[in-house]
Amino acid sequence: MSRLITMLILAALFLAPLGCASMQAPKAEPFAEFPFRHDGYDLKSAWRTSPSQQGLVVEVALKNERYVSVDELELQVSLLTQGSKVIVEERALLPGSLRNDEYGNLVVVLKNASASPGDRLHFRLQYSATDGSTGYKWMSDFTVDALTGVRIPDKNER
Secondary structure (H helix, E strand, C coil): CHHHHHHHHHHHHHHHHHHHHCCCCCCCCCCCCCCEEEECCCEEEEEEEEECCCEEEEEEEEEECCCCEEEEEEEEEEEECCCCCEEEEEEEECCCCEECCCEEEEEEEEECCCCCCCCEEEEEEEEEEEECCEEEEEEEEEEEECCCCCEECCHHHC
């Protein structure tokens, strides 16, 4: 009888954490805090900008949507005039790998810059990707209005 009670107590102790896990609050969507988004073929991007004493801060969240692994990811952000003249550009590297369905965060400070009406942000992502046994070097880019985040089609899309 005491052995049965011991087994029931042990079973209750073992299963109790499983019941508590279902009571935890779900994790917040990593893109939820970012007002601007771009859905690329392989990487989804979300970002926000804010002024600082150093310049325009661009915080970027990325999600690997396609590949087994994305490595050596470099983000280049350029602030452009409406006529596509480069005002300033900076780069950031994502340390480590970004596995499928994982998120990564980068911060780029466009030194001594601020966004004005008509300015654009150009995002260029370069990386190595593994899709099973095949490896790729890839680059993707997109341009948005610096203040509204609205995507600006490139010349080939017009």
